[in-house]
Amino acid sequence: MRSVKSLIVAGAASLFCTAAVAADMPISPAPEYTPPPPADFGGWYLRGDIGFSNQSVKDVRKSDEAAYSQITSLRQTTDFDSAGIFDLGVGYRFNNWLRADVTAQYRGKSNFRGSDVFTATAYGVPYSGADNYSGSKSESLFLANLYADLGTWWGVTPFIGAGIGTSRVSISGFTDTGYVNPLVVDASTVYAGAYPGFATAEKGSKWNFAWAAHAGLAYQVTPNTTVELAYSYVDLGPGTTGAISDFTGFTAGNVMKFKDITSHDLKLGVRWNLDALAPAPVYAPPPITKG
Numbered sequence: 001m002r003s004v005k006s007l008i009v010a011g012a013a014s015l016f017c018t019a020a021v022a023a024d025m026p027i028s029p030a031p032e033y034t035p036p037p038p039a040d041f042g043g044w045y046l047r048g049d050i051g052f053s054n055q056s057v058k059d060v061r062k063s064d065e066a067a068y069s070q071i072t073s074l075r076q077t078t079d080f081d082s083a084g085i086f087d088l089g090v091g092y093r094f095n096n097w098l099r100a101d102v103t104a105q106y107r108g109k110s111n112f113r114g115s116d117v118f119t120a121t122a123y124g125v126p127y128s129g130a131d132n133y134s135g136s137k138s139e140s141l142f143l144a145n146l147y148a149d150l151g152t153w154w155g156v157t158p159f160i161g162a163g164i165g166t167s168r169v170s171i172s173g174f175t176d177t178g179y180v181n182p183l184v185v186d187a188s189t190v191y192a193g194a195y196p197g198f199a200t201a202e203k204g205s206k207w208n209f210a211w212a213a214h215a216g217l218a219y220q221v222t223p224n225t226t227v228e229l230a231y232s233y234v235d236l237g238p239g240t241t242g243a244i245s246d247f248t249g250f251t252a253g254n255v256m257k258f259k260d261i262t263s264h265d266l267k268l269g270v271r272w273n274l275d276a277l278a279p280a281p282v283y284a285p286p287p288i289t290k291g
Contacts, residue, residue, distance in 0.1 A: 043275030045101075047089045049230075051267030053107060055080040058260035060114050060133060062244070064252070070120040080137065083110035085265060087141075093273075097149050103163075105141040107263075112137055112171075122184040129181065135174035135201075137258075139236055141167045143212055157218045167210035169239035174201040174256060176244075201241035201256055208237025224273040232265040 057078050062068075085108065091101025114133040119126065147161035176199040183191040216230030239258035245251040 043093060043273060045091050045093060045099075045274055046272045047087075047091060047101060047103070047269055049085075049087045049103075049105075049228075049267040049269035051085050051265055052082045053080075053085055053110065053234075053263045053265050054082055055110055055137075055261060055263040057239075057258050057262075059258075061257050061259065062254055063240075063257055064254040067254075070122050071118050072120055074116060074118045076114065076116050078112070078114040078133075081111040083108040083138070085267065087267075091145075091271075098147070099149065100144070100146045102144050103142070105143070107139040107141060109136045109138045111135075116178075123187040125182075125184050125190055127180055127182055127184055129179055131176050131178035131197075133174070133176055133256075135171055135241070137169065137171050137239060137261075139167050139169050141165065141210060141234070141236065143210070145212070145214065147214065149218070155219055157220075159214075159216055159218060161214035163212040163214065165210050167208050167236045168205055169208060169236055169258070169261060170203065170205040171201075171239050171241050171256075171258065172203040174241045175199070176201075176256075198247040199244050201244045204240045204242040204255060206238065206240050210237055211235050218271075226271040226273075228267075228269040228271065230267045230269060232263075232267065234263045234265055236261040236263065 057080070060076065060078060068074075085105060087103045087105035089101045089103035091099055093099040112133070112135045116131040116133075117128075118130070119128045121127070143163035143165035145161050145163035147159050150158045150160070176197070178197045179194045180197070181194040183193075183195040185191070212232050212234045214230055214232050216228050218226050218228045220226045237260075239261055241256040243251045244254050244256060
């Protein structure tokens with residue numbers, strides 16, 4: 001019986017000593033909490049751009065193909081002045097690499113000049129002539145665009161993109177002044193000398209399928225503001241004048257067709273993020289109690 005009491009006393013003394021030693025040991029600090037990385041997502045944004053165009057047209061031609069049946073050679077030159085462009089849009093940034101927007105763009109009036117120098121044969125009689133064209137052109141352009149951001153270096157993010165949509169091409173103030181030398185009326189009537197001609201056309205507008213390719217550089221000025229310098233190649237489709245009438249006022253219902261109007265655009269733009277960045281949460285280690 002005495003031996004059992006001795007074992008109980010010894011065990012109790014051992015537990016007491018172990019607890020005393022543990023109480024004197026230093027408490028290890030809790031591991032520091034590291035918040036998870038922020039999710040890779042974007043949000044809605046507004047955009048605005050200003051810039052200028054550098055336009056060209058493949059061919060300017062009368063809708064009456066019979067007018068060209070006697071021509072044996074034709075040399076044409078065309079030129080557009082630069083014009084201002086302005087657009088507004090709304091978009092969504094899906095993540096750090098992909099975003100999309102829709103834009104509505106007004107393209108200001110651009111003065112047009114062109115000329116045809118030709119030789120022809122009528123009733124076996126050769127003759128030559130020239131036509132000098134002038135007018136102005138403007139467009140409205142609506143595009144849905146998709147962009148890929150290609151990473152960021154020293155704060156600058158290069159990007160590429162493409163867009164599809166529609167354009168409304170308007171041509172106004174078209175005139176045609178020219179001459180033929182000699183003037184061949186029919187097989188028996190040939191007038192020597194240079195005979196002038198003059199024609200005008202009413203304003204005409206046309207809706208087309210349009211597309212664009214984009215490339216540029218972006219710089220984030222503030223968390224919610226990004227500045228862009230961008231280049232766009234835009235295919236606006238064809239244009240047309242209204243009915244052509246000569247100096248007597250006669251019109252046969254023909255129009256002048258502008259084939260394949262394209263433009264090299266340079267733009268400066270701003271994007272405003274509509275989803276304000278929330279402040280980062282403050283993480284504190286959990287309380288540690290002793291005992």
